[in-house]
Amino acid sequence: MLSSISKTYFIKTFGCYANEADSGLIAGLLEDLGFVELKLPKFKNEVEEINYVLKKVDLFIVNSCSVRQKSEDKVYGIGKIINQFDREKRKRSCVLLTGCIVGSALGNRKRYQIEDLQRKTRNFNGYFAPSDVSGLLKALKENNLMKRVKKISTGKVERKKNDKNHAFVNVSFGCDNFCSYCVVPYSRGGEVSRSKKEILQEIKCLVKNGKNEITLCGQNVNSWSLSKSEKAKIRLGNSQKLPFAGLLRELHKIEGLEKIDFISSNPFDFTNDLVEAITLSKISNYIHIAVQSGNNEILKAMNRRYTAEEFLDLVKRIRKAKPRVEIGTDLIVGFPGETKKQFMDTVKLVRKAKFAVAFIAMYSPRKGTVAQMTLKDDVPLLEKKRRHSYLTKVWKQSKNEKK
C-alpha cells in the first residue's frame, strides 16, 4: 500500500485497554507498511529492556497513560534512559510519543502546551495524538521512515492482535462525561462513535479470521451512537432504547462469535434496555461498572450523576436478570473533602454489592481537571493509604459472601 523497506518497531504500552487497543491499531498499520515487530527476550528491569530496544529497532513508540502522576512519570523515566543511552550503540532509532499525555497537549481540550511536553521529553523525535493514524504517518515521514504519506482512515486498518481467539474492538473514542477527577475528556477529546457498518465489518472480518471472543471498547460504551442531547437525557433506570443495546443484539446473531464483553460501562446511563440485552447468552457473565464512591455528596462532587442507592438497585436488577453474573468495579478513596463517615458509606456499599473484582485507587489530583482546579486535596496520604487497605480488606471478605 505504501512505500517502506523492512524496518523493525517496538511499542511500549502503558495504561488501560484503550491504549492496548490503540497499540494494536498502530502495530497493524506499521506491519501493513512493512515494519516487523521486535520480539523481546526477558529482562531483569526496564532500563535493560529500553536499552535493548534502542539498540535494535528503527522505530520505538511509547504509548503513554496520564491517569495518575505516577503513570506520567514512567514516560519521563524512559526519557532519562534515552538520555543516558550510549549514542554510539544506538541504531539511530526514532522514538515517538503517543497516548494520553500527547492527547492532553495536542487535542482541542488542552491541559498543557505541547512546548511544555517537548521540554520534558527532549529525546523523543515526534508526537502523535491517540488513535491519530494520519499523525503517525506524518511523524514517520518527518523521520525518514517512509517516503510518502497516503490518507488512511482508522476503520480501514486491520489491528494486530496477539491473542489467538480474542480481539478488542473500539466502538467509540473520547468522552463527554467530565467526571471531575478524570483527564480522559481532555487527553482523548470529545466522544466520537464509530459507525455501525464499520464495527460490524471489522467484527465479521475478525470472526472469519478465527476470533470468537471480542471486547467492545469505549470510555462509555452505553452512549455509543447517541447525540449530545440524547446523552444528557438518558438516566439509569429509565426505559429508553439504547443504540448500544441494539448493537449487542445484532452482534449476538453473528455465527461463529461466541463471547461478547464490553468496557467501560457507566452506571448513570445503564438503562433497562441494556439490562435486558445483557441477558443474551453470548454476553459475558462479567460486567464492569465503576461506582467510585458510596457516598452521595462525593458522587455529586465527582459529577457521576447517580446515587449510591440507584447503583445498588442497578446491581440488584442485573443480578435478577442474569443470575450467574459477576460484577466488577472501580473505587477511589480519599477524594477531596471525603470524611471518615463518607468513606464508611463506600465501605457499606462494597459490603452490599459483593463485587467479584474491585480496582481501588487513592485519589491523586490531575492537572486541568475540575477537581484539581476547584477542590483541595485535603485527605493526607497516610489516611488515603489506610482507607485503601481497609477497603481492600472489606472487599476481599465480601466477594465470597452469598449474593
Ligand code: SF4
Ligand atoms: S466516564 Fe468519567 S471516568 Fe470514565 S472516561 Fe469519562 S470522564 Fe473519565
